[in-house]
Amino acid sequence: MSEGNMATFPCSTQRGLLISETWPGYNLDVFTLPNHYCEDLECVFIPHGVIVDRIERLASDIMKDIGDNHITVLCVLKGGYKFCADLVEHIKNLSRNSERFISMRVDFIRLRSYCNDKSTEDLQIIGGEELSKLTGKNVLIVEDVIGTGRTMKALLSHIEKYNPKMVKVASLLVKRSPGNETYRPDYTGFEIPDIFVVGYALDYNEHFRDLHHICVISEKGKEKYKV
Incomplete structure (x- = not known):
């Protein structure tokens, strides 16, 4: 790869590493x-080592912000399980x-809003019956990728009905989607173009989760x- 191409590698911003x-x-x-x-x-977009190093920094930021608290981590399955575990x-x-x-x-929750590589308006929350346990709790939602932001906004609206004490959102990826000009999570790993990516537990119809x-x-x- 040429030095000219390397100049386009991620740069650090408050929105995460910008690709x-x-x-x-x-x-x-x-x-x-x-x-x-x-x-x-087509290509390896973000190598595993870079992902791990970035997550370590997110962990440090979370410690600085909400240390000395009891936190309920709400992992959004299935794509978020690897990010959440690390x-x-x-x-x-x-x-x-x-x-x-x-x-x-x-705790774990599962959302369904994709058909093939397209996000749909239909949001299904699986495991939502457990959300009543979030009342009065500090909650950290861990998500794999945020595109238009509609899914996360709908989930946050649903969770607010149970009156948690605090809610923060950490997303490994945020896409620069034309439909998402207002929502940003509290912690972002990487901000990427509006492309469909797989690996590190992100799937395409249940395939590619095993890529590092x-x-x-x-x-x-x-x-x-x-x-």
């Missing part, structure tokens, strides 16, 4: 990937070596695994 529209990603042949996926991907582990490690301490319990890196799916991959 430009012109970032081409890395060639697939410089990383280890499952052979059965290689023809279904984020919680980093917070625990920081907490062990700090004068501040975060006591955490993790975040990758751009090819049109061939979309056609192969569409429902």
